[in-house]
Amino acid sequence: MSENxxxxxxxxxxxxxxxxxxxxxxxxxxxxxxxxxxxxxxxGAGKSSMLNVINGFYHPQEGEVWFNGEKRPSxxxxxxxxxxxxxxxxxxxxxKGMTTIENVMTGRQLKMNKxxxxxxxxxxxxxxxxxxxxxxxxxxxDFLEINHIRKTPVGALPYGLQKRVELARAxxxxxxxxxxxEPMAGMNVEEKQDMxxxxxxxxxxxxxxxxxxxxxxxxxxxLADRVVxxxxxxxxxxxxxxxxxxxxxxxxxxxGVPH
Amino acid sequence: MSENSxxxxxxxxxxxxxxxxxxxxxxxxxxxxxxxQTWTWSEANDEITNLAKxxxxxxxxxxxxxxxxxxxxxxxxxxxxxxxxVGAVPVPLYQDAVADEMEYILTxxxxxxxxxxxxxxxxxxxxxxxxxxxxxDIVYVDPKGLRKYDKSSLHPxxxxxxxxxxxxxxxxxxxxxxxxKITGETTAVLLYTSGTTGRSKGVVQTxxxxxxxxxxxxxxxxxxxxxxxxxxxxxxxxxxxxISVGQVMVAGACLNCPEGADTVQMDVKEMGPTVFxxxxxxxxxxxxxVNIRIEDASAFKKGAFQYFMNHAExxxxxxxxxxSVGIIDRLxxxxxxFVIYGPLKNMLGLTNVRIAYTAGEAxxxxxxxxxxxxxxxxxxxxxxxxxxxxxxxxxxSDVRSDTVGKPIRGVELKIAETGEVMYRSIGSFKExxxxxxxxxxxxxxxxxxxxxxxxxxEETSGQLRIIDRAKxxxxxxxxxxxxxxxxxxxxxxxxxxxxxxLFGAGQEKCVAFLNIDLSxxxxxxxRNNINYASYQELASNEKVMEMMKGHVEEVNQDLAxxxxxxxxxxxxxxxxxxxxxxxxxxxxxxxxxxxxxxxxKYDDLVTALFKGVDEVSTKTEVTxxxxxxxxxxxxxxxxxxxxxxxxxxxxxx
Numbered sequence: 001m002s003e004n005x006x007x008x009x010x011x012x013x014x015x016x017x018x019x020x021x022x023x024x025x026x027x028x029x030x031x032x033x034x035x036x037x038x039x040x041x042x043x044g045a046g047k048s049s050m051l052n053v054i055n056g057f058y059h060p061q062e063g064e065v066w067f068n069g070e071k072r073p074s075x076x077x078x079x080x081x082x083x084x085x086x087x088x089x090x091x092x093x094x095x096k097g098m099t100t101i102e103n104v105m106t107g108r109q110l111k112m113n114k115x116x117x118x119x120x121x122x123x124x125x126x127x128x129x130x131x132x133x134x135x136x137x138x139x140x141x142d143f144l145e146i147n148h149i150r151k152t153p154v155g156a157l158p159y160g161l162q163k164r165v166e167l168a169r170a171x172x173x174x175x176x177x178x179x180x181x182e183p184m185a186g187m188n189v190e191e192k193q194d195m196x197x198x199x200x201x202x203x204x205x206x207x208x209x210x211x212x213x214x215x216x217x218x219x220x221x222x223l224a225d226r227v228v229x230x231x232x233x234x235x236x237x238x239x240x241x242x243x244x245x246x247x248x249x250x251x252x253x254x255x256g257v258p259h
Numbered sequence: 260m261s262e263n264s265x266x267x268x269x270x271x272x273x274x275x276x277x278x279x280x281x282x283x284x285x286x287x288x289x290x291x292x293x294x295x296q297t298w299t300w301s302e303a304n305d306e307i308t309n310l311a312k313x314x315x316x317x318x319x320x321x322x323x324x325x326x327x328x329x330x331x332x333x334x335x336x337x338x339x340x341x342x343x344x345v346g347a348v349p350v351p352l353y354q355d356a357v358a359d360e361m362e363y364i365l366t367x368x369x370x371x372x373x374x375x376x377x378x379x380x381x382x383x384x385x386x387x388x389x390x391x392x393x394x395x396d397i398v399y400v401d402p403k404g405l406r407k408y409d410k411s412s413l414h415p416x417x418x419x420x421x422x423x424x425x426x427x428x429x430x431x432x433x434x435x436x437x438x439x440k441i442t443g444e445t446t447a448v449l450l451y452t453s454g455t456t457g458r459s460k461g462v463v464q465t466x467x468x469x470x471x472x473x474x475x476x477x478x479x480x481x482x483x484x485x486x487x488x489x490x491x492x493x494x495x496x497x498x499x500x501x502i503s504v505g506q507v508m509v510a511g512a513c514l515n516c517p518e519g520a521d522t523v524q525m526d527v528k529e530m531g532p533t534v535f536x537x538x539x540x541x542x543x544x545x546x547x548x549v550n551i552r553i554e555d556a557s558a559f560k561k562g563a564f565q566y567f568m569n570h571a572e573x574x575x576x577x578x579x580x581x582x583s584v585g586i587i588d589r590l591x592x593x594x595x596x597f598v599i600y601g602p603l604k605n606m607l608g609l610t611n612v613r614i615a616y617t618a619g620e621a622x623x624x625x626x627x628x629x630x631x632x633x634x635x636x637x638x639x640x641x642x643x644x645x646x647x648x649x650x651x652x653x654x655x656s657d658v659r660s661d662t663v664g665k666p667i668r669g670v671e672l673k674i675a676e677t678g679e680v681m682y683r684s685i686g687s688f689k690e691x692x693x694x695x696x697x698x699x700x701x702x703x704x705x706x707x708x709x710x711x712x713x714x715x716x717e718e719t720s721g722q723l724r725i726i727d728r729a730k731x732x733x734x735x736x737x738x739x740x741x742x743x744x745x746x747x748x749x750x751x752x753x754x755x756x757x758x759x760x761l762f763g764a765g766q767e768k769c770v771a772f773l774n775i776d777l778s779x780x781x782x783x784x785x786r787n788n789i790n791y792a793s794y795q796e797l798a799s800n801e802k803v804m805e806m807m808k809g810h811v812e813e814v815n816q817d818l819a820x821x822x823x824x825x826x827x828x829x830x831x832x833x834x835x836x837x838x839x840x841x842x843x844x845x846x847x848x849x850x851x852x853x854x855x856x857x858x859x860k861y862d863d864l865v866t867a868l869f870k871g872v873d874e875v876s877t878k879t880e881v882t883x884x885x886x887x888x889x890x891x892x893x894x895x896x897x898x899x900x901x902x903x904x905x906x907x908x909x910x911x912x
Contacts, residue, residue, distance in 0.1 A: 138292035148521030
């Protein structure tokens with residue numbers, strides 16, 4: 001986490017409704033450059049919706065998203081992705097029939113901008129470009145230690161490795177901010193430890209800002225620099241892990257209150 | 260190479276010979292970022308020289324010990340050689356050793372520096388750094404994850420070799436001065452034995468010994484600078500040192516480093532080595548994999564495979580050994596080569612293999628013949644750390660699975676009165692480091708070294724045959740011979756049995772512990788609809804017990820035919836609830852069972868086997884990979900087996 005705490009992203013007074021259902025109600029928080037920011041909360045608290053707002057998949061009825069010091073106009077998700085926001089999904093969303101390297105290469109798609117004609121022929125400038133992007137992808141593959149499955153179709157991989165491939169694909173975009181939707185869901189202790197290590201490594205080595213949703217409190221408390229707690233679409237608490245942990249409202253939301 | 264071998268008695272000299280003779284041919288390759296990166300001999304020489312200069316700048320003195328820990332990478336091989344060049348003694352360590360094993364060795368050799376592969380090793384060393392007093396600096400190759408570490412005594416590899424590169428001449432002068440002092444008698448490496456009994460011993464080897472033994476071996480198998488090999492076995496193991504450093508350097512061959520432990524098989528396939536070394540378990544595993552795939556293939560493919568494999572079994576070996584074979588059989592074999600053997604070898608990555616070695620353990624005749632019948636020149640050799648490995652090897656015309664070959668050039672063999680194999684060799688070790696007592700016990704004043712193995716030289720062929728570890732061979736209560744390893748090997752030849760430990764010295768009957776092979780038995784369980792969640796559950800399955808009982812009885816039947824061994828028949832056995840693990844100290848890192856340790860640790864189980872109860876509960880301490888300890892509880896059933904009477908009465912024993 002950087003010391004000067006410059007704000008990379010800020011969401012202000014977000015309201016998101018689906019018909020009569022209020023998913024997010026007047027939520028504001030910010031994300032510092034270089035930090036690991038966790039979003040936690042019970043089921044249905046609006047965590048994934050929040051990520052979808054940040055990466056532009058949902059357009060909130062009210063509220064603003066500030067990124068890099070500018071207010072973000074309404075954009076399509078792919079345009080937002082180009083500005084440097086990458087994500088992984090709660091349910092893995094990889095191309096199952098494609099190999100690991102092919103999947104990771106799709107993460108570079110938005111950065112490939114040579115003439116369609118050359119790309120079609122796979123010749124000249126298109127080859128140079130592919131080589132350059134392949135190098136970056138190989139670095140990421142090496143970083144996440146998935147070299148041995150480079151050419152394995154991802155559909156045939158175990159769950160924990162698929163999650164890692166998805167992380168690799170998101171990293172291939174060289175994002176400024178990386179959104180991880182339950183990166184450790186369904187993993188055993190050892191896989192969780194591995195994943196935590198990779199998240200910390202990504203944060204430290206690449207300096208990538210990370211916002212993650214996670215249910216395993218032990219993991220969150222270990223990884224996160226700051227934590228946002230949502231409950232029924234409202235902001236319940238915001239602060240360092242220790243602050244949040246001792247917050248009565250949070251304890252009530254998780255453990256329930258006697259009626 | 261033999262004509263000028265006397266002048267080439269140190270590794271720095273061999274290296275400069277390689278630069279002048281094969282300067283532009285590939286010396287090292289490593290797959291990185293999915294691509295094979297190559298260094299020629301002259302490029303490698305530059306890397307080594309720069310690193311050596313950098314080490315001098317770091318403060319490495321002559322005679323200092325420098326530990327090298329990590330997976331097989333060119334950088335670490337260069338580190339070994341750079342250490343030699345500055346007059347320091349390189350000490351390769353097993354990269355999967357736990358922290359306190361490392362502490363023992365680092366303290367024992369009072370290592371001052373360590374060059375390591377990655378964060379994992381840095382963590383381990385820093386954990387023990389306080390206790391290992393003399394350890395000053397750590398150099399690491401892969402910077403991943405180390406960004407936030409305190410860098411006061413931690414240096415990136417590239418900084419060190421970079422400092423050597425940008426040297427203004429002073430370091431070069433110092434290096435030249437030190438190089439001049441290196442002779443054939445200078446220590447080239449300190450290798451720690453795996454230690455089947457007690458703590459491991461440090462074996463001091465000189466330049467002359469390593470180069471002498473390597474040249475002898477290279478001569479027999481005609482190594483050249485066109486040879487390629489893949490290094491994947493632990494760098495701390497003497498075998499890897501001899502092959503990847505000794506033989507490669509002496510021959511000027513090319514060493515290929517895989518991308519990582521998980522990619523070895525794929526990388527071997529891409530590399531197509533000409534020389535390949537694998538311990539018996541590896542050959543076993545490859546064959547098991549082939550069998551599993553064939554089981555799943557279509558009936559036609561299965562049929563073709565069976566047909567041609569049977570044919571290969573009939574004539575393959577004769578063709579490989581250039582014996583006379585009928586024209587029709589030859590024709591069929593070449594068709595087989597086209598449709599089965601060729602593709603199969605290609606899949607195994609063994610298409611270009613000229614010579615394949617197996618050593619370290621006995622190999623079953625069936626397994627040995629399988630590879631040889633495919634046209635792969637698999638050979639046995641025999642040796643040990645103290646001898647710079649090579650003692651006996653097999654000539655191409657005289658290869659067998661039950662013997663280990665004749666002594667190579669520079670080696671004399673004799674059998675002591677006790678039956679122990681003794682040798683005198685150019686590759687003999689100088690001494691055990693800081694252990695003159697053990698040195699004296701092993702090596703007599705005429706230079707004869709005791710191997711600790713019992714064996715004899717076959718009169719008809721002149722080849723050496725190894726029976727067992729000399730100290731393990733004992734007597735049973737009735738006086739008949741007890742040779743545990745002989746029986747264990749017979750058991751381990753079954754693909755379903757991974758490990759076996761036999762007990763019975765001084766007893767009336769023999770009993771055994773077994774470890775099932777999880778991949779082979781697991782596959783069998785899958786095909787037979789047997790559910791299991793863990794090793795423990797599969798090991799206690801009744802059908803698995805039944806299967807093991809069958810295997811044990813087959814071995815008993817086999818033993819009954821041999822009058823000297825019939826006393827070793829197994830009366831009762833059990834399947835252990837956990838796999839024997841080097842982290843728990845039950846087997847060595849090179850997978851040799853530490854018999855007395857196992858007997859002590861599982862004393863309750865051994866007693867139960869001899870007492871004759873049907874079931875026993877036990878609690879075992881286990882060490883996890885990160886060094887934490889835990890307990891495993893289990894109830895184990897003990898199985899009685901059928902034993903057989905001696906078939907033909909004879910007094911030959």
